[in-house]
Amino acid sequence: MIIDLHKFLETERPAWTELEQILGNLEDEPNWRMDLDQLKHFHYLYERASADLGKIVTFASEPETRHYLESLVARAYGEIHESRAKARRLDLPRWFFHTFPQTFRRHVRAFWLAVAVTLAGCMFGGLALALDPDAKAVIMPFEHLQSNPSERVAREEQSTHDHLAGERGSFSAFLMTHNTQVSVFALALGATWGVGTILLLFYNGVILGAVAVDYILAGQTRFLAGWLLPHGSFEIPAILIAGQGGLILGRALIGWGTRASLKTRLRAVSGDLVTLIFGVAVLLVWAGLVESFLSQYHEPVIPYSFKIIFGLIELALLSLLLGKSGASAAAETTEAG
Amino acid sequence: MNSSRVSTLVIRTPEGIAFSLPLACPVTRCLAWVIDIGCIMGLITIVGTFLRLASLISLDLGRALVVVGYFVVQVGYGIVCEWLWRGQTVGKRLLRLRVMDAQGLHLQFSQVALRNLLRIVDSIPAFYLVGGVFSLCNSRAQRLGDLVANTIVVRHLKLPEPDVDQLVAGKYNSLRDYPHLEARLRQRVSPREAGLALQALLRRDQLDPQARLDLFEQMASHFRSLVLFPAEACEGITAEQYVRNVVDVLFRPQVR
Numbered sequence: 001m002i003i004d005l006h007k008f009l010e011t012e013r014p015a016w017t018e019l020e021q022i023l024g025n026l027e028d029e030p031n032w033r034m035d036l037d038q039l040k041h042f043h044y045l046y047e048r049a050s051a052d053l054g055k056i057v058t059f060a061s062e063p064e065t066r067h068y069l070e071s072l073v074a075r076a077y078g079e080i081h082e083s084r085a086k087a088r089r090l091d092l093p094r095w096f097f098h099t100f101p102q103t104f105r106r107h108v109r110a111f112w113l114a115v116a117v118t119l120a121g122c123m124f125g126g127l128a129l130a131l132d133p134d135a136k137a138v139i140m141p142f143e144h145l146q147s148n149p150s151e152r153v154a155r156e157e158q159s160t161h162d163h164l165a166g167e168r169g170s171f172s173a174f175l176m177t178h179n180t181q182v183s184v185f186a187l188a189l190g191a192t193w194g195v196g197t198i199l200l201l202f203y204n205g206v207i208l209g210a211v212a213v214d215y216i217l218a219g220q221t222r223f224l225a226g227w228l229l230p231h232g233s234f235e236i237p238a239i240l241i242a243g244q245g246g247l248i249l250g251r252a253l254i255g256w257g258t259r260a261s262l263k264t265r266l267r268a269v270s271g272d273l274v275t276l277i278f279g280v281a282v283l284l285v286w287a288g289l290v291e292s293f294l295s296q297y298h299e300p301v302i303p304y305s306f307k308i309i310f311g312l313i314e315l316a317l318l319s320l321l322l323g324k325s326g327a328s329a330a331a332e333t334t335e336a337g
Numbered sequence: 338m339n340s341s342r343v344s345t346l347v348i349r350t351p352e353g354i355a356f357s358l359p360l361a362c363p364v365t366r367c368l369a370w371v372i373d374i375g376c377i378m379g380l381i382t383i384v385g386t387f388l389r390l391a392s393l394i395s396l397d398l399g400r401a402l403v404v405v406g407y408f409v410v411q412v413g414y415g416i417v418c419e420w421l422w423r424g425q426t427v428g429k430r431l432l433r434l435r436v437m438d439a440q441g442l443h444l445q446f447s448q449v450a451l452r453n454l455l456r457i458v459d460s461i462p463a464f465y466l467v468g469g470v471f472s473l474c475n476s477r478a479q480r481l482g483d484l485v486a487n488t489i490v491v492r493h494l495k496l497p498e499p500d501v502d503q504l505v506a507g508k509y510n511s512l513r514d515y516p517h518l519e520a521r522l523r524q525r526v527s528p529r530e531a532g533l534a535l536q537a538l539l540r541r542d543q544l545d546p547q548a549r550l551d552l553f554e555q556m557a558s559h560f561r562s563l564v565l566f567p568a569e570a571c572e573g574i575t576a577e578q579y580v581r582n583v584v585d586v587l588f589r590p591q592v593r
Binding site for chain 1: 348350351352353354355356357358395396397398400401402404405407408412423437438439440441442443445446447448450451454455457458481482484485486487536539588
């Protein structure tokens, strides 16, 4: 049987045109909300176009109309069957003080795993340097870390010249962008089933542990704390949170402990991964500013005690943000749900 | 939902309807990416020129803004374009490609952000080797970022409403004088043959004159071989007119 195409098109075209107009409105104005009657009519038009597509595929070999209807049904399908919440206008303070810490806490086990891997790296790097000081060049292949810690401290404390004069802004911008790139890389390496993220976290830990042991063995613990704490109290947790994201992604790919399909698992975590990495970027902007404008200045310019206390206060505030912020809102949502 | 190894993704809706999305091939995507690189470089130059003006206040501030500006343009170009243009960048727009949710649903911001952030892994060690290998091995041509973000890149063709009025309406059709032969013709012509004849008529102006004559001559002789109409029904009409009459008979049966 071949359908009367002319009559079919004449009858159905007004419904298709109306559906196309509604879809156009939805696409042009994402915040447009339909009332119940409009929604029912939209659903009716979608079902009618679907039925027409079924008819034209079965009873007429007319590719032009079929392709047109397929594209119409495909667009309407996305609108009708989408059950995820549509993006609302971004409320930045609410996002940073509620959504970000809530997301962090939801996946806190991945964070502790990232901490454990980094600590394992720290222990390895520290022990390797303590047992074999000649390994320094291999463990820390960075020129500025090769010198003797005591000599560096003496040089920095005696220096009357501001080596960052006129460059603090650009140095801080470099730190922000570089550290953000490393963090994105740590998260993205989760796509290697988490193996890449673990290796990166471990390597970061090795360098951190080696530097720490190098300065401690040289008797420069105060300098080390004053140097690292102000920016490290944000920078190190930020890298760990990026690693947390990578581990979440790795777990979703592996599918450990769940029977959901890969698509469902990835769909469930994708929003959280984006929240975590944007939160990390915000933390790293602050860390970059502090590292450039504070961390690089030592006694007698800035007392170590001030820098250490400053770093500890930052760490306490960050812990408060990640551990408590948005907790009441989350509880209210749970109760309401 | 269901996919095949050909370059389309077939989605079956709960209403029992299937529709297909034509997937973009890796080569076209690569060309779109080359165009996007050009756009990023152009944007960097423009943004850099403006941000350097801050050097009038402080040289350090100018340099810092340029560093941050470059980074934001590099990372943000794909995210912002694909979010604002519903899955398209300049390159994809020019080559008629679009990023879509792999299940045909709405593209979410998290999907756009994730597929763009994961470019960093897709592009290692150089020239998108990881991404290229993944998309060549994947039946949906997804790179690693697409796989994680659950997105696909489709060819986005602007389809106008079909118009067959010009072909089948309001003209005298000599074949209609023989209803029993019309009925036989409708019985013997397959939907595929009918579709071919309709398409030939719809695209007739795109053919070379000689090719057009040859094609309609072959089609007319095929339809004549299926059902033989009396000579007076075919007298004085061209092969193309004969095919037009056949299509009219097939797609517009008269209600009696």
